[in-house]
Amino acid sequence: MSGELLRLACGGLHPDRVRSLLATHGTAQRTVAAIQRGKVKVNDRVRAAIDVSAAERRKELARLGAACILPRQAGYPERLAMLPDAPTLLFVRGSIPSQPAVAVVGTRKCTSYGRRLATAYGTAIAEAGWVLVSGLARGIDGAAHRGTVNAGGKGVAVLGCGLDVAYPREHAGLADSLLEGEGAVVSEYPPGTPPEAWRFPPRNRVISGLSQAVVVVEAGVKGGALITAATALEQGVPVFAVPGDVGRDTSRGTNLLIRDGAHPVLDPDDLLEALSLVLGPRRSTRAVLTGSDDVTALIGPGASLDEIAARARLSPGETVALVGRWVAEGSAGWEGSSVVPVSRRHTTDR
């Protein structure tokens, strides 16, 4: 990448503006020169940022372990490059895996039900040998990423801020885990870009653009997840949605999607079945349900001690001991008065 292009990329101009300037002036050299001569009006902050040398910018990226790549350059996903509104540049930490990718997205204000499902989908996708794409947001996004990390799979997080900005803060560790798992964290915004609401909708087209399918787990009628579903539709990416109670806010969005033609999915296996038609056969046929088999069989999505005792025909003492064993091996935990399955590896989510 030419030094001028990198300076322009890190200048903090809106990506659309960068694109149109490049179209008008032909090359990055001419664009930067035009800005420096004052022929193109930009604010002082941008001007100062563009004056920073390319060598300085390269050092900055190296410190982050990040690269800045262009469409058609190695490492820039082909699918994304084919979009009419493909990001002019992509800042990438790690490298974007080449396997088929599936996005799992949803609301930040999720219920524990949605969180559990998102984790299960994240795990199932990883175990099928596919890549999970999401937005590293609180709620569903984070839970899906967590499911992938727990299963030792590869994931890509698409940010709406700079790669050096830990947002949301509690997911900084999750981003590192994605990188350790040979995944990637990407953004079309240069380092230092703060998280601001208006930058989040555009990044959703990148999420769907990187994916061969989009799964919406829980979503209200407004919000990023439905935007992702809409961009997926524009891009011809199939949309799947998890149905929920008709009266519940966190399921209104997904139910609407289903009414409008999205494929309903009932469990991870359902999704894998449908996806293998699109993506080809999945890698492994390992059980996708988390927790050991007897746990899953006895408690399903969750059960009280009394229910477990009745199903397993055990005395209260034996039931409690059984649950204690599950707790010790990390395959079940408490949620209020219910015992619920826990994904295989211990998470540090609380």
Place this chain on the structure above:
Amino acid sequence: MPYDVQITEATPQLVAATNPCPCGFTGDRLTRCECTERGRKRYRRRLSGPLLDRIDLRVSVARLMPDEFIGPRGESTNAVRSRVVAARKRQRQRGVLNRDLRAVELRDMRWTEAATALLNQSVESQALTARGWNRVRRVAVTVADLAESPTIEEPHVAEALALRADL
């Protein structure tokens, strides 16, 4: 501001109850919980980890279903009481009540191999603190006492672990 400090020796017994979330219906069989994950987290944070760590028995209690409180009565408190009295007697004969067992004394009790293995496993999976570990062991000894078992066996440890519900 001057004030007097009076130290009064006491061995209090703390009994407390809490809802699992702001609306109280997490995990309920009849009513769906409408809390968000964040709301629940914020609510849980009000009970600090170090405080919870000092609470030996943390039991999740499910809603009673109609046939449970209308139907036949369970074991009477009196019957349970006689077992508790017997267990406390065992403990006194051994020396002190289990609450006052020190770490070395706990170590020297008769744990079966399987019991120790389960304990060791839970130290990691439950991220037990040293205090938490001692407390689980004391509860396990009590479970064994109630079962009139001279050794502390794996089911006793498992029960003790299940009585430490995380909120």
